[in-house]
Structure formats: structure tokens, C-alpha cells
Amino acid sequence: MAIPLSYVARNLWTRRLTTVLTAGGLALVVFVFATVLMLDAGLKQTLVGTGEHYNVVAIRKGAETEIQSGVTRLQANVIEMHPAVATGPDSRPLVSKEAVVLISLRKTGAQKPSNVIIRGVSATGLALRPQVRLESGRLFSPGAAEIIVGRAIAKGFENTRIGDQLHFAQRHWTVVGTFDAGGSGFDSEIWGDVDQLMQAFRRTAFSTVVLRLADADRFDQLRADTDADPRLTSEMKRERTFYSDQSRALSTFINVLGLTLTTVFSIGAMLGAMITMYAAVSNRVNEIGTLRALGFRRSNVLAAFLAEALLLGLAGGLGGLAAAALMQFASFSTTNFQTFADLSFRFVLTPEIAAKTLAFSLVMGLVGGFLPALRAARLEIVDALRAA
Amino acid sequence: MFLLKLVLRNAFRHRLRTLLTVTGLAIAVLAYGMLQTVVEAWYAGAAAASGTRLVTRSAISLAVFLPASYETRIRGVEGVKRTARSNWFGGIYQEPKNFFPQFAVSDNYLELYPEFVLADDERAAWMRDRKGALVGRQLADKFGFKVGDVLPIRGTIYPGTWEFVVRGIFDGSDSSKVTSHMLFHWDYLNETMRKTGRRANFVGVYIVGIDDIDNVAQISTSIDAEFRNSLAETLTESEQAFQLGFVAMSDQIIAAIRIVSYVVILIILAVMANTMAMSARERTSEYATLKAIGFGPSFLALLILGESLLICALGGALGMALTLPAAAFFKKVAAIFPIFAVSADTLLLQAACALAVALVAAVVPAVRAARVRIVDGLRAIA
Numbered sequence: 001m002a003i004p005l006s007y008v009a010r011n012l013w014t015r016r017l018t019t020v021l022t023a024g025g026l027a028l029v030v031f032v033f034a035t036v037l038m039l040d041a042g043l044k045q046t047l048v049g050t051g052e053h054y055n056v057v058a059i060r061k062g063a064e065t066e067i068q069s070g071v072t073r074l075q076a077n078v079i080e081m082h083p084a085v086a087t088g089p090d091s092r093p094l095v096s097k098e099a100v101v102l103i104s105l106r107k108t109g110a111q112k113p114s115n116v117i118i119r120g121v122s123a124t125g126l127a128l129r130p131q132v133r134l135e136s137g138r139l140f141s142p143g144a145a146e147i148i149v150g151r152a153i154a155k156g157f158e159n160t161r162i163g164d165q166l167h168f169a170q171r172h173w174t175v176v177g178t179f180d181a182g183g184s185g186f187d188s189e190i191w192g193d194v195d196q197l198m199q200a201f202r203r204t205a206f207s208t209v210v211l212r213l214a215d216a217d218r219f220d221q222l223r224a225d226t227d228a229d230p231r232l233t234s235e236m237k238r239e240r241t242f243y244s245d246q247s248r249a250l251s252t253f254i255n256v257l258g259l260t261l262t263t264v265f266s267i268g269a270m271l272g273a274m275i276t277m278y279a280a281v282s283n284r285v286n287e288i289g290t291l292r293a294l295g296f297r298r299s300n301v302l303a304a305f306l307a308e309a310l311l312l313g314l315a316g317g318l319g320g321l322a323a324a325a326l327m328q329f330a331s332f333s334t335t336n337f338q339t340f341a342d343l344s345f346r347f348v349l350t351p352e353i354a355a356k357t358l359a360f361s362l363v364m365g366l367v368g369g370f371l372p373a374l375r376a377a378r379l380e381i382v383d384a385l386r387a388a
Numbered sequence: 389m390f391l392l393k394l395v396l397r398n399a400f401r402h403r404l405r406t407l408l409t410v411t412g413l414a415i416a417v418l419a420y421g422m423l424q425t426v427v428e429a430w431y432a433g434a435a436a437a438s439g440t441r442l443v444t445r446s447a448i449s450l451a452v453f454l455p456a457s458y459e460t461r462i463r464g465v466e467g468v469k470r471t472a473r474s475n476w477f478g479g480i481y482q483e484p485k486n487f488f489p490q491f492a493v494s495d496n497y498l499e500l501y502p503e504f505v506l507a508d509d510e511r512a513a514w515m516r517d518r519k520g521a522l523v524g525r526q527l528a529d530k531f532g533f534k535v536g537d538v539l540p541i542r543g544t545i546y547p548g549t550w551e552f553v554v555r556g557i558f559d560g561s562d563s564s565k566v567t568s569h570m571l572f573h574w575d576y577l578n579e580t581m582r583k584t585g586r587r588a589n590f591v592g593v594y595i596v597g598i599d600d601i602d603n604v605a606q607i608s609t610s611i612d613a614e615f616r617n618s619l620a621e622t623l624t625e626s627e628q629a630f631q632l633g634f635v636a637m638s639d640q641i642i643a644a645i646r647i648v649s650y651v652v653i654l655i656i657l658a659v660m661a662n663t664m665a666m667s668a669r670e671r672t673s674e675y676a677t678l679k680a681i682g683f684g685p686s687f688l689a690l691l692i693l694g695e696s697l698l699i700c701a702l703g704g705a706l707g708m709a710l711t712l713p714a715a716a717f718f719k720k721v722a723a724i725f726p727i728f729a730v731s732a733d734t735l736l737l738q739a740a741c742a743l744a745v746a747l748v749a750a751v752v753p754a755v756r757a758a759r760v761r762i763v764d765g766l767r768a769i770a
Contacts, residue, residue, distance in 0.1 A: 017665050017752075025658035028651050060547060067451050068478070068545045102449040104623075112636035115449055168448050170619070201452070202619060233547070249484075257645075264419045265652055271412035272659035275405050279666045282402075332644075335637035340451070342637070 003296055003304040011280065011308060012315075019312065022276040026316025026364055027323065029262060029269040034324035034357040036258025038347040039332060040251055046345040047247040050185035051240030054086070054216055055128055058209040058226070058234040065246060065339045066100040066117075070205045075232050082225060084218040085211045088127065094212035096125035099198045101207075102341055103168050103190075105157045107333075114335065114342040116153060118168075119186075120194030128212055132186055137162045137177030142193050145200075148177040150187040152344035156333060160190075169200035185243060188333070188344045210239065249337045266364055269316070273368025277309050281376045288376055289384025298377040305373035306366065313365020317358045324357070325349055391687070395694035398667070406699060409663045413703025413745070414710065416656035417738050421711040422718065423649035424734040427642055432727035434631035436565055441500060442596040442604065443630040444611055447621040450476070453590035454620050456578070461614055462594055467607045470597035472497040473574050475590075479541035479550065481531075488527050489569040490541065492577040498522075500597045503561045510535065510556030518576050520555035524567025526726045528557045539570075546581065568726040596624070653741050660749040664696050668753030675757045676765020685758035692757055696750035697743075704742025708735055 012019045058079050063069035071079075079085075080095045088094050099120035104113035119125075123142065126132055140146035149160045159165070165172045173192065181187045194206070213219060223236040237245075281288070288301055324347075333344035400406055444462060446452040456473070463471050474497065477490040495515065498504055506514075506522065513535075514520040523533050533539070537554045552572050560567045574591075582588040598607050608624040615622045625633075635642070668675075675688050711730050719728040 015666075015669075018662050018669075021658045021662035021665065025655045025662075028655045028658070032648060032651055062542060062544055062547050064484070064544050102451040104447075104449045110636065110639075112633045114637055115451075170617070170621070201448075261419070261423075261648060261652075264415060265655055268412045268416050268419075268652070268655050268659060271408045271415075272655075272662060275408050275412075275659065275663055275666070278404060278408075279670075283670070332640055334640045 023315040025269045025272040027319035029265045030320025033262040037353045042345040042348040047243045050243040055239035061235045072205045084222040086214040096122045096210045097206045117341045118190040120197035131182040135180040146176045147192040152187040154178045270368040277369045277372035285387040292381045302377035309365045309369020313361045317361025410703040414706035417707025429725035437627040439601040441627040444594040444624040447623040456589040472595040473591045475592040492574040504558040506558040514555040521552035521572040522556045526568040566726040664749045672768040688757040689754040692754040693750040696746045700742045700746035
């Protein structure tokens with residue numbers, strides 16, 4: 001017969017201060033662990049969400065980001081005419097020739113400017129990105145020095161409200177609208193008319209060409225044809241792959257840093273759990289002797305103390321997870337090492353992360369409680385009953 | 389003396405518990421020190437920047453180039469002594485994870501950077517070879533580059549695979565200088581680009597050497613005024629401000645690291661406070677006995693505080709002692725930061741944290757012990 005769980009739970013309750021302190025230490029580690037995973041999940045979600053399954057990006061061979069890339073007008077026209085490109089309702093090809101430039105803007109309350117992507121898009125640019133929709137104001141009119149800003153930009157940067165003017169490339173640009181890109185990377189961008197922007201920045205070539213495939217299976221054909229065409233120096237990438245590749249360096253950095261930290265921190269918290277459990281055992285030697293004399297087996301005692309450690313871990317895990325869940329209301333913005341532009345993303349709590357976090361806290365409890373539980377189980381009845 | 393002896397005996401009464409607590413403290417203090425060092429390493433580039441150098445770049449952003457013709461006009465500004473061109477090359481050596489910075493620089497670049505020391509014969513060899521490159525000592529050590537090596541580097545901004553021949557290895561004048569970058573001839577880059585007809589005669593940034601550190605603001609303003617309302621407006625700032633701009637881009641990451649470094653202190657505070665609370669709770673009847681034979685509440689408080697201080701001092705000292713070898717090891721293994729040195733400030737902060745933990749952990753148990761009524765204390769069971 002097993003020792004009842006209520007006995008285990010009440011032992012934790014009796015030493016409330018100790019339990020709270022130990023579980024608090026565990027909860028802090030769990031919190032760090034969970035937020036790191038949430039940050040990485042948020043980053044991935046943002047950049048994967050930036051790409052559309054049917055879309056393909058043409059960039060110059062060797063270029064890793066849109067900023068470095070260049071596609072001449074001639075090349076853009078060649079790409080546009082490829083039979084794999086879908087056509088819109090007006091039977092024109094669904095292609096957006098885009099110019100991407102970095103400009104420096106000041107974040108609200110910050111001393112130093114951050115780099116922001118400004119993207120010149122064709123009229124089809126919005127049609128190609130169904131996740132982007134206008135939130136307020138109106139679209140920029142073609143031929144005017146007007147821009148629309150992403151939600152993260154409108155929230156985090158100075159001078160980006162509707163009606164405000166930004167000055168760059170010798171012109172004043174009026175903000176006429178804000179758009180919501182569904183939490184994707186476009187939320188951290190400013191969009192304008194491609195022809196106006198190219199002229200202002202004295203560009204002769206586009207940065208990238210984005211196109212919609214008529215049929216997702218024709219990507220390989222499109223890529224093979226582009227590689228074979230001597231006029232083209234471009235490379236075709238699926239939009240989704242293209243953007244998620246850009247998160248790799250930042251994601252690795254967050255993961256390596258975060259997991260190293262949690263490993264180190266968890267050692268501290270596990271030591272804390274171990275101290276608590278050793279104390280719990282040594283304070284209760286008499287009780288353990290009594291339990292054994294009543295007929296409970298060594299394995300029952302072992303199980304009871306392990307259960308106590310697991311319960312402690314669970315309390316810490318739930319506490320940490322609850323605190324981490326609150327982080328979902330916060331967002332994080334930093335410079336992406338690869339594109340050099342500011343990217344804003346959220347902490348995303350997925351069921352998988354919650355499960356991982358709780359498992360992690362239970363493991364910490366188990367590791368911390370194992371040796372003390374073993375000691376409790378190995379006590380001899382006579383010695384235990386005799387102990388003062 | 390009696391107090392000290394009692395503190396010592398109490399601290400080591402539960403050897404295992406003390407050992408575990410000290411280990412936990414040492415790990416936390418070590419982790420805190422490492423995190424502080426990481427934050428400092430982030431600022432290393434800015435700390436090494438010279439006050440007599442300015443950086444002139446496009447006012448739009450760093451990704452936009454300036455015309456090469458600006459150089460003579462900048463040199464004409466009063467107070468400017470020298471100018472050098474520098475283009476970020478952004479190439480990939482073998483694979484993207486082997487990242488290191490490459491700059492195409494004008495031949496007089498090193499005159500502006502006296503902190504990079506290069507042997508005269510190597511400098512002459514570099515000048516003679518159009519494809520010649522100079523690599524920093526830290527970079528050469530990381531990849532094992534030697535003089536005469538040919539480095540194929542795939543351009544991301546400038547298309548194609550470029551070959552450079554290592555003609556010299558430069559050292560930093562002291563250990564705080566970052567030498568993890570590669571320099572090569574701006575003319576080589578420019579001539580090659582001219583053949584393809586694109587992006588020729590463009591400069592990423594101008595490095596401007598000035599006569600007097602007091603004139604930074606005035607010279608910056610006059611350079612920018614020179615190009616106001618031109619096709620490429622400029623932004624001139626001191627090299628330090630320029631470097632800090634890069635740091636500021638990752639400021640939320642740095643802030644997160646800072647927060648986390650305090651979290652580890654909180655974790656260990658919880659562990660330490662728990663140890664002290666448990667010890668005090670188990671000894672309630674002893675404290676009552678001490679009171680009964682005439683020791684005052686302040687004596688009991690001191691007893692607990694002393695024990696807490698002793699354990700924290702041990703853990704803190706151990707953690708601090710481990711920080712230096714750990715930082716050296718991290719630098720060797722991870723090699724993310726060219727400068728990764730533990731500063732005296734970090735060690736001081738570590739000591740301060742250990743002290744703070746000791747004090748806070750002792751408060752509740754000390755107050756309780758001082759307040760306990762003799763009768764209740766004698767009756768208490770652990």
C-alpha cells in the first residue's frame with residue numbers, strides 16, 4: 001500500500017516558507033527557460049509567417065538578404081514573362097518588383113537610431129501578401145511621396161503616425177496609413193510606391209522580384225530555367241524558406257545563450273531542491289521509522305519522498321509558467337544580425353513549450369529529490385526510531 | 389571570540405547542506421560574472437574607439453553609399469587632418485558561420501589606426517600586392533591564417549568569389565584592441581566593380597582623422613553642412629558614437645541579459661534564504677536556551693547574520709575565483725567575442741551580490757530568532 005498523497009502534500013504545507021523559497025527558485029529557472037523557448041518560437045513564427053507558400057523571391061546569386069540583392073529592369077522583365085508565373089484577374093502577371101532600402105529611424109525614447117526596412121512595392125505587392133491588410137488610413141497613391149507603416153513601426157518609432165512626415169532621400173514622405181501584417185516580419189517595415197522610392201534613392205535596379213506561382217509544383221521548373229538563362233544572375237527561392245533562413249543566426253544565438261543560461265541556473269535551483277529535501281528527510285527520521293514499523297516498505301518511502309520532490313518541482317513549474325504566460329503581452333524588438341534591420345516579434349507560448357517547461361521543472365524536482373529520497377528509503381527501522 | 393566560534397560551528401553543523409549551498413552560490417556568482425562580462429564585451433568596440441576619429445556615412449543608413457568624390461571635399465574642411473575610405477565587404481569565407489568582418493580600405497587607413505601594429509616589411513608587401521590583404525592577430529589565430537595564404541571569399545554585396553593573399557598580420561597595441569577583421573585594398577574592389585559597371589566609385593564610410601578632440605562637434609557639423617541638400621547627405625559622428633549605434637541596435641538583447649543576470653541572483657537568494665530559514669527553524673529551541681541563560685536578542689541576530697555572511701563569503705569567493713579561468717575557457721571555446729576579459733568592476737559587483745544575498749537571507753530568520761519567546765522556543769519541535 002502506498003503512502004497517501006495527502007501526507008506528502010501536507011508535509012510541503014507545514015514548511016511553507018521553505019517550500020515557497022525552493023519552489024520560487026525553481027520557478028525563476030523555469031521562467032527563463034520558458035521565455036527563451038517562447039522568444040525563439042515567436043521569431044520563427046514571425047519570419048515563417050512572412051513567407052507565402054505560393055510565392056517565390058528572385059534575388060541576386062550570392063546575396064543573402066534583400067538589401068544586398070540587385071535585379072535589373074531587364075532581368076525583372078524576363079522573370080515576369082516566365083510561364084510558371086500566375087496571372088491576376090486582369091490577366092497581368094502577379095509579380096511585384098521591389099526596391100528594399102534601409103533607413104535610420106529613431107525609436108520612441110531611444111537615443112540612437114535603428115535601421116528600418118523601407119520597401120517599394122508595385123501595385124500587385126499587396127495582392128501577393130494576403131496577410132497584409134490596411135489597418136487605418138489609406139493606401140499610398142502611385143506617383144506620390146506617400147508611405148504606409150507596419151504596426152510594429154507605428155508603435156515603436158517616432159514620427160510615424162498618420163499625417164506625420166519622414167524626411168529621407170531629399171524628400172518629405174507623408175505617412176498616410178498603417179497596415180497589419182498579422183505578426184509577420186512586414187510589421188517592422190515601411191512601404192511605399194516602388195517607382196517613387198527608386199527615383200528618390202537614385203536606384204536603377206530593383207532589389208528583388210516577388211512572384212506568385214500558378215502552380216506550387218512548378219517551382220523546380222522555374223528555378224531550372226532561371227539557372228539556365230544567361231541573361232539572369234538571379235536565384236529563385238521560396239519566400240517561406242527565404243525568410244526563415246534569415247532568422248537562423250538570431251535564433252541560434254537566442255537558443256545557445258538561453259539554454260546555456262538555463263542549464264547553469266537549473267544547477268543552482270536543483271541544489272536548492274536538494275537542500276530542502278535533505279532537510280525534509282532529516283527532520284522526519286522518526287516519522288520515517290514509524291511508517292516503516294507500520295508496515296510501509298522502503299519503496300513506499302522512496303516513492304513518497306520522490307512524490308514530494310516532484311510536487312515541489314510542479315509548484316515551481318506552474319509558477320514559472322504562469323509568469324512566462326504573462327510575457328505574451330510583451331513584444332521584443334532587436335536588430336536581426338543577418339538583414340541588419342530592426343525586427344519586432346512576440347513571445348509565443350505554444351502547448352509544446354508548456355509541456356516542455358513542465359517536464360523540465362519535474363526533472364529538476366526529481367534530480368534534486370532523488371538522493372534525499374534514497375537516503376530516507378535506506379534508513380533502518382531501529383535507527384530511525386531511536387533518533388532523537 | 390565566543391560568537392565567532394559558535395558561528396563557525398553552526399555553519400558546518402550540516403556539512404552536506406553547507407556544501408550544497410556554497411556550491412550553488414559559487415555557480416550563481418560565476419554565472420553573474422560571466423553575464424556581466426558578456427555585456428561588457430558587447431561594448432568593447434566602442435570602448436576601444438578613438439576620440440580623434442570621426443565616421444562620415446550616408447544620412448539615410450549604412451547600406452547607402454557615398455560618392456568617392458566626397459573625399460577631397462571632406463579633407464578641405466577645417467580641422468580635418470586625414471581621411472580614409474572604408475567599405476564593408478560582407479563576404480563569406482567557406483560558410484556563413486565563419487563570419488568575420490572584411491573591409492576594403494584605402495592605403496592610408498592604418499595611419500589613422502596607430503593601435504594596429506604592422507611590421508614594415510609586411511606593410512610594404514601589402515602595398516605591392518593588389519590582391520593583398522591584412523588580417524588581425526585574433527582572426528589569424530582563429531582560422532590559422534599565415535602570411536602567403538590565399539583566402540577565397542564569396543561576396544554577398546559584391547558578386548563573385550574574390551581571392552585575397554594574406555600579406556601581413558597586424559597586432560593590437562594592447563589586449564583591449566579588437567583585431568578580428570580583415571583589410572584589403574579599396575582600389576582592388578573599386579577597379580573590379582568598375583569593370584562590371586555597377587557600384588563603382590562608391591564609399592561606405594569615410595574615416596576622418598581630426599586635429600583636436602575638442603573640435604569633434606564643430607567638425608562633424610561642418611562636414612555635414614558641406615553636403616546638405618546634396619544627393620547624398622552625410623551623417624558624421626565620433627567613432628565611439630558610431631560604434632555605440634551598433635550596440636544600441638541590440639539593446640533589448642543586452643537588457644534581457646542584464647535582467648537575467650539579476651534573476652540568477654534571485655534564484656540563489658531563494659536557495660540561501662531557504663538554508664538560513666531551515667537552520668534557524670531547526671535551532672529554535674537552542675536559541676531559546678541561549679536566551680534563557682542570558683544572551684540578548686542582538687546576540688542571536690548576530691549569530692545568524694554571521695553564519696549567513698560566512699557561507700556567502702565562501703560561495704562568493706569560490707565563484708569569483710572560478711570566473712577568471714571560466715572566462716578564459718569560454719573565450720577559447722566559443723570565440724564569439726574578440727575581447728572577453730573580466731573587469732575589476734565585475735569582480736566588485738560579484739562580491740557586492742554575495743554580500744547582499746547574505747544580508748537579505750539573514751533578515752527573516754534573525755528577526756524571528758530575536759523575537760522568539762523563551763517558553764515557545766523551548767517547546768518548539770523542528
